[in-house]
Amino acid sequence: xxxATAKQTTPKIxxxxxWLAARKELLAQEKELTHLRDSLAARxxxxxxxxxxxxxxxxxxxxxxxxAHLFDGRSQLIIYHFxxxxxxxxxxxxxxxxTDSINPLRVHTEQRDANLILISRAPLAKIEAFKxxxxxxxxxxxxxxxxxxxxFGVSFDKEKxxxxxxxxxxxxxxxxxxxxxxxxxxxxxxxxxxxxxxxxYGRGLDPLVGVYQLLDLTPKGRDEAGxxxxxxxxxxxxxxxxxxxxxxxPAKS
Numbered sequence: 156x157x158x159a160t161a162k163q164t165t166p167k168i169x170x171x172x173x174w175l176a177a178r179k180e181l182l183a184q185e186k187e188l189t190h191l192r193d194s195l196a197a198r199x200x201x202x203x204x205x206x207x208x209x210x211x212x213x214x215x216x217x218x219x220x221x222x223a224h225l226f227d228g229r230s231q232l233i234i235y236h237f238x239x240x241x242x243x244x245x246x247x248x249x250x251x252x253x254t255d256s257i258n259p260l261r262v263h264t265e266q267r268d269a270n271l272i273l274i275s276r277a278p279l280a281k282i283e284a285f286k287x288x289x290x291x292x293x294x295x296x297x298x299x300x301x302x303x304x305x306x307f308g309v310s311f312d313k314e315k316x317x318x319x320x321x322x323x324x325x326x327x328x329x330x331x332x333x334x335x336x337x338x339x340x341x342x343x344x345x346x347x348x349x350x351x352x353x354x355x356y357g358r359g360l361d362p363l364v365g366v367y368q369l370l371d372l373t374p375k376g377r378d379e380a381g382x383x384x385x386x387x388x389x390x391x392x393x394x395x396x397x398x399x400x401x402x403x404x405p406a407k408s
Contacts, residue, residue, distance in 0.1 A: 256365030
């Protein structure tokens with residue numbers, strides 16, 4: 156999951172009338188983006204479906220469950236592929252940042268016939284311990300011992316990683332680790348058949364990171380330009396230290 160960086164500029168001080176003119180100009184562009192986003196959403200819904208022929212079994216707090224059971228009575232299933240592999244001591248901080256945003260949303264997605272869950276390749280005991288630590292309530296299933304993560308492009312063999320091949324995001328990126336983030340959408344027909352309708356990776360996950368949507372509205376933005384990598388500042392929410400703000404100095408008139 157990568158994020159945009161922006162160079163911090165010294166703000167121009169303007170009159171209210173000048174600000175309003177500039178704001179209306181930007182509003183026109185924001186409306187264009189809104190309409191484009193609506194158009195892309197419509198095209199996304201028009202994608203063809205791929206029938207899932209393989210049987211997958213997951214470990215859950217309710218015992219072994221099939222993929223069909225994960226729908227929990229709904230016809231649509233939204234899966235966030237959370238980076239927590241068998242060898243990892245804790246969940247990915249960036250995935251945790253995203254999950255902090257989506258954790259309360261399941262009660263709402265259920266009203267639109269969609270179940271929202273997390274799936275990781277770590278054993279269930281490790282998942283349950285980390286979930287308890289984070290205080291999340293989303294259902295979280297383990298795909299440990301199955302091909303599920305590999306088939307959905309979020310887990311990779313060490314041998315293939317060593318080859319530095321473009322193994323992620325539809326062959327556009329060489330992901331350097333064994334576990335990667337992603338989101339997939341499945342649908343179940345009236346006769347019980349399950350279809351894969353959509354998956355997104357990398358920057359496609361940005362809209363799910365609520366704090367980014369807020370920071371993008373601020374003068375400093377994401378403020379990641381000087382970091383070793385864009386999300387280097389991210390910690391698990393119980394690991395942050397108190398932070399003092401840095402004042403932005405306006406340009407002298």
